[in-house]
Structure formats: structure tokens, C-alpha cells
Amino acid sequence: MPRKYDEQTRAKAVRLVTEHRGDYASEWEAITTVAGRLGMTPETLRRWVRQAAVDAGEVDGVSTAQAREIRELKRKNAELEQTIEILKAATSFFVRESDPRQR
Known part of the structure; x- marks a missing residue:
């Protein structure tokens, strides 16, 4: 079952990747290292990093607020x-009930 992480943990993980991206040979290496230290899967963290870039307007995509809306x-x-x-069913019922030919 997937674990749920609070917003502070998400923000911290994304911030660590963003701040230390230049310390690694690739962004993926930064993501896997940070994810390992925080006990989450690299794919989870990669998705958070991508979504943070969308939310910040750095790349095109559906923001978290837009997705919620x-x-x-x-x-x-x-x-x-x-x-x-429900209203259609009720209307048809009452039409049948009020029709004198149905009595």
C-alpha cells in the first residue's frame, strides 16, 4: 500500500533535490540519493519534483490547484x-399519476 507523506516532507524532499542538483552528475542521481536518505522511492520524488516545476510555472502542465479544481x-x-x-424519473412518475386515462 502506498505511503502518504505530509506536505512538509514533500517540500523538504523537493527542496533538497533542487538545492543539491548541481552536486550530482545528473538530476536522477540527486533524486535517487535524496529519496534513499528520506526512505521513499525515487519515482515518487521524481513526480514531486516535476509537479513542483509545473506549480512554479517553470514548465507547462496542469498545476496542483488546477487539478484540484x-x-x-x-x-x-x-x-x-x-x-x-432523479428529477426526470420523478417527473415521469407524476405525469403518469396525474393522467386521468391511467385510472
């Missing part, structure tokens, strides 16, 4: 679609 809008949209289906 998209998830929220999708959730609201699903709720509204469910509400519409």
Missing part, C-alpha cells in the same frame, strides 16, 4: 447529472 468540478457535474436523472 478539475476534480471538484467533475464531482459537482456527476452530482448534477444524478439529480437530473
Whole structure:
């Protein structure tokens, strides 16, 4: 099961990679070293570093805030679609109940 890391741990790990990137032959070497010291997988840390670059506007992509907003809008949209289906069913029920030909 994946471990959850708090925001301080994420920020610290990303900061360490960013600050010490030049001390290593490659960014991947910096990531694997920092990840090993902090007890996380290098891939997890690599994703955090990439997302931090997007959030900082350094590279194109969907920021964390935008992703959160998209998830929220999708959730609201699903709720509204469910509400519409319920209202359609209720409307059709009441139309049938009020139709004198059905009695």
C-alpha cells in the first residue's frame, strides 16, 4: 500500500533535490540519493519534483490547484447529472399519476 507523506516532507524532499542538483552528475542521481536518505522511492520524488516545476510555472502542465479544481468540478457535474436523472424519473412518475386515462 502506498505511503502518504505530509506536505512538509514533500517540500523538504523537493527542496533538497533542487538545492543539491548541481552536486550530482545528473538530476536522477540527486533524486535517487535524496529519496534513499528520506526512505521513499525515487519515482515518487521524481513526480514531486516535476509537479513542483509545473506549480512554479517553470514548465507547462496542469498545476496542483488546477487539478484540484478539475476534480471538484467533475464531482459537482456527476452530482448534477444524478439529480437530473432523479428529477426526470420523478417527473415521469407524476405525469403518469396525474393522467386521468391511467385510472
